[in-house]
Amino acid sequence: MNLRRGHRWFLPEAPDVLGMLAEQTRVTVDGMNAFAAWAAGDEERGRDVRDAEHAADVCKVALADAVREAFTTPIDPEDLFDLSRGLDEVLNGAKNTVREAQALGLAPDPAMADMAAFLAEGVVCLQRAFAGLGGGRRDADEGAAAAVKAQRHLERAYRTAMSELLSAGAGMPEVVGRQELYRRLTDISERILAVADRVGYSTVKEA
Numbered sequence: 001m002n003l004r005r006g007h008r009w010f011l012p013e014a015p016d017v018l019g020m021l022a023e024q025t026r027v028t029v030d031g032m033n034a035f036a037a038w039a040a041g042d043e044e045r046g047r048d049v050r051d052a053e054h055a056a057d058v059c060k061v062a063l064a065d066a067v068r069e070a071f072t073t074p075i076d077p078e079d080l081f082d083l084s085r086g087l088d089e090v091l092n093g094a095k096n097t098v099r100e101a102q103a104l105g106l107a108p109d110p111a112m113a114d115m116a117a118f119l120a121e122g123v124v125c126l127q128r129a130f131a132g133l134g135g136g137r138r139d140a141d142e143g144a145a146a147a148v149k150a151q152r153h154l155e156r157a158y159r160t161a162m163s164e165l166l167s168a169g170a171g172m173p174e175v176v177g178r179q180e181l182y183r184r185l186t187d188i189s190e191r192i193l194a195v196a197d198r199v200g201y202s203t204v205k206e207a
Contacts, residue, residue, distance in 0.1 A: 015066040017073050017080055018134055024059035025127045027052055028087045032120040035094040039108040039116035046098040053095040060088050074134035079202040083130070086195035090123060093188035100184060104177040111161030115185045118154035122147040122192040129199045137203045144199040151189045151196075158186050 031052025038045040063084050067077045094116075101108060108116070129143025165178055 014072060015070055017063060017066050017070060018075075018130075020059065020063040020066055021080060021084060021130055021133075022127075024056055024063060024084055024087055025123075025130050027056045027059055028091050029120075029123050029127055031056065031091045032094060032116075032123045035098070036113070036116040036120040038098060040113040041108065043107075046102070049091075049095050049098050053091045056088060056091050060084050075202050076205060079198060079205070082198050083195060083202075086191055086198060087123075087126070089191045090119075090188055090195070093184060093191060094119070097181060097184045097188070101181055104180070106174065106177050106181065108181075109178070111157065111164070112181060112185065114157045115154050115161070115182070115189075118150045118157065119185065119188055119192065122150040122154075122189070122196075125150060126192065126195055126199070129196065133199070133202060140199055140203050144196040147192055147196040151193050154186070154189045158182055 031049050034045040034048035034052060038049060064081065067073060067080050070077070073080060125143050125147035127143070129140045129147065132139030132141070132143060161182055162179070165175060165182075
């Protein structure tokens with residue numbers, strides 16, 4: 001195509017989608033730290049988990065809009081969508097666990113505190129992994145691997161908690177309720193593992 005002299009083509013401005021993902025991750029880290037504090041006995045932090053989940057939703061929607069409008073992105077748009085959605089599912093799981101515990105009338109126990117701490121650690125590791133996307137493959141892979149390692153610790157904590165719960169002689173309603181809460185924590189862990197796996201997939205495509 002011939003252009004008249006003095007005319008230029010301008011590409012759309014590229015939004016900082018990795019920066020937007022980093023902001024969603026920051027909010028998620030804050031929310032999961034609040035979740036860990038709630039599980040450790042600070043009941044008031046449950047409100048902070050809900051607030052963080054709402055703030056992260058705003059971040060997720062903004063990122064999705066930016067990715068749709070971007071001419072190019074530093075990593076595959078599908079990866080950005082999946083990483084953002086995975087983070088959203090992690091924080092949604094934490095919020096729903098707080099609600100479920102309140103509905104059951106069960107305060108978090110030491111086992112939940114241990115597992116929630118591993119969840120929070122896993123999200124911090126994902127934050128480090130995301131910082132390596134778009135250029136720092138080694139940092140991304142190491143952060144993802146650390147997130148996986150934290151969730152392996154959670155699996156062991158879960159098995160120990162289940163064994164102790166069944167041998168503690170608690171009444172059936174409490175046993176069933178705590179089993180449900182423990183299961184919710186392992187579901188959140190599976191979400192973290194899925195996000196870590198997606199980081200690895202993304203870095204392989206970048207190579």
